[in-house]
Amino acid sequence: MTQLILHHYGFSPYSEKVRLAFGHKNLDWQSVQTPVQAPKPDLTPLTGGYRRAPVLQIGADVYCDTLLILREIERRHPEPTLYPGNQRGLVYALSTWWDRATFFPAAKIATSIMGDQIPADFIEERKTVMRQDFSKPASLKDLPLNLQRMHAHMTWLADMLKDGRSYILGEQLSAADLTAYHMLWFIGKNGGPEAEAMLPLHPLRGWMDRVAALGYGRRQEMSAENALAAARDATPEMPRIRADTDPSGLKPGQSVVLRTDDYAREPVHGALVAANAEEVVIRHENERVGVVHIHFPRAGYDVLASEAAS
CATH class of the missing domain: 3.40.30.110 (Glutaredoxin)
Incomplete structure (x- = not known):
């Protein structure tokens, strides 16, 4: 099977x-x-x-x-491959950094805009499970800190790409690209242009477009x-x-x-x-x-x- x-x-x-x-x-x-x-x-x-x-x-x-x-x-x-150039360990490390550093800041930037559309039972469940309050008032209160955090890590990401390379490791896509992309996708998908306007996305747009163009295969x-x-x-x-x-x-x-x-x-x-x-x-x-x-x-x-x- x-x-x-x-x-x-x-x-x-x-x-x-x-x-x-x-x-x-x-x-x-x-x-x-x-x-x-x-x-x-x-x-x-x-x-x-x-x-x-x-x-x-x-x-x-x-x-x-x-x-x-x-x-x-x-x-x-x-x-x-998702792990070009025998750099599997580097891809794992970059992916773990990005996921752990950006998940909550990215999610709460999005919910600072659309948190009032989230069902109350979902918010209560996430409080229990994740120890985070994704309601709009709580997300707005935390917005300054979460913007600081996202800007810091996005600046590192932009620095990796600033020499004109197509992807994080060079001219071949890796799993690190998929990892770095997915939280930025989430912000745009849920927070829309208002959320994207808060972030330094301009130097990342070409790279994001290349990743998005991969599509989803045959579902x-x-x-x-x-x-x-x-x-x-x-x-x-x-x-x-x-x-x-x-x-x-x-x-x-x-x-x-x-x-x-x-x-x-x-x-x-x-x-x-x-x-x-x-x-x-x-x-x-x-x-x-x-x-x-x-x-x-x-x-x-x-x-x-x-x-x-x-």
Whole structure:
């Protein structure tokens, strides 16, 4: 089973990153719409409780976090590459910097304009999960600081491109371009021209246009039930990483609890399949999908033995 199934929603910035990767590689993929907020009854059976979008499903293997999702897409479809010039580590570092530094400032710049259009239950959920208030009054109060933060990081980005290169690493696009683009796309998509006018976008426009022109590849809609059936009818692949190389000494078969290290820290419970310094694979089973292997990047996630996490 090699069908690429993306669980996402339209204005998710991280999903935009993956959709553009499909466009870059001209891939066929299946689109499953997932709710913007909890509950997500047709996603969590696949993820063991992990709730963020997007999630990439390939049969009974489920890939979480765009850092790992893009890596897996590259492994299966290596051309054209997302990691040119043997600079994979640099791409990971740049992507992690941008995502962690700009997500909340960018989101709150957008909600300073359109926060009054967001349903109250969504705002309350995000307060609990993200410890951030995305209401318009709160976003306006924080606007000066968030503008300072975005201007600082956008100035660094513009400096990387100021020699006239087409993309961050040179003349070839990389996953770092998709990462830097997606939060700027999110601001424009949700805050419109008013939000864009607050930011130093002019030196980035040509680069943004080149990234946007990638498109989304060839998309077909799929129901959540069919995606669950695809997992149920498949068998997880054998992991490609050694089973016994967890840097903290966790062993295959051990019951573990995984959480993100920042926000939305709902636990994922399962049995460790394999782990190393880059990836963690957990076995999870429930009646709707049977057995799945859930894959996470090591960076950004905490994994503990179940008894230590209780």
